[in-house]
Amino acid sequence: MSVLEKRGVRQIDALGRVVIPIDVRRSLDMKIGDNVEFFVDSSQNSVTIKKYVDSCTFCGSHEKLRIFENKSVCKNCIKKLSDIG
Ligand SMILES: [Zn+2]
Secondary structure: OOOOOOOOOOOOOOOOOOOOOHHHHHHOOOOOOOOEEEEEEHHHOEEEEEEOOOOOOOOOOOOOEEEEOOEEEEHHHHHHHHHOO
């Protein structure tokens, strides 16, 4: 089970933006331009923000990704798909 660690309080601005504290960004190696994804648990009234790491649609690999029809596919899966002809 994961452990939640409180890392500060921030105010939502008029446009709905929240600044991720710099120490949190540094500890997760989040850089300007990186993507994040949101997960909501309504029963806990909580939002989890995760650093988004693109992965292959078929196998979940993060290596050698290409985009096909708006989906990420790794080179290994491209090879397997081409083998089924
Ligand atoms: Zn793959």
